[in-house]
Structures are given as C-alpha cells and as structure tokens.
Amino acid sequence: MERRTFVIEAGKAFPVVIGALYVIGCGSKSPTSPSTTADVQSNSTVVNGHSHTVNVSASDQLHPSNTTYTSSNDSAHTHMVTLSASQLSTIASGGSVTVTSTNSTVTGSHSHEFTFQGKK
DSSP states (O other): OOHHHHHHHHHHHHHHHHHHHHHHHHHHSOOOOOOOOOOEEEEOOOBTTBOOEEEEOHHHHHSOOOEEEEOOOBTTBOOEEEEOHHHHHHHHTTOEEEEEOOOOSSSSOOOOEEEEEOOO
C-alpha cells in the first residue's frame, strides 16, 4: 500500500475509533441524577408595616451546619436568622421549619418569623 493511501484510510478510521472510545467510556460511568434539593427563600411575617426575605442555598441544606443568615434590608435595617444543622436537614428533606429572627437594631426593636419550606 502506498503511503498516501495509508494516510487517507487511517484518517477515515480516526473518527470511528474516537467514537468507539467515547461510547465505551460513557458506558462505564455510573448514572448520576441532579440534586432534588433547591434554594429556599422565606418571606417573613409583616411587623411594623414591613417584611424581609432570607435565602437558604441548596448547598447549605446538603452540607448542614449551624448557619446564621442576614435578611434583606427593609426600613433601613436587617435581621439575623439562625438555622441549626438539624433544621437545615429538615428543609433538605422537604420539611418545614419556622424560626424567629433576632431583634432589629433600629429604635423600637422587633423580630420577624420566617418559615422555610423545603422543596422535594
């Protein structure tokens, strides 16, 4: 076989070999499914004519540890909301958790309740 013919034929076979390696490689991997845990956002109760929101990431739910979140800013202040590792696990499994924020630092201290409903 001439060198030119060999190079042309080898070039035609190259995509077939790559395709076969891809299929073999794909078949050996274990199937994965996307996480069913999603970010959860809670709107607080209305107190003194305003409310706040807090977002709990899916990552925090999947790797739970005691975590403190800062609420959205409304009426020139925020609140702190603390969730325990156990509460984060409850949310991750689709459960519901209600917590009370710390008091606001503005005059006329107050708190809000936040209910987090897990998404499963």
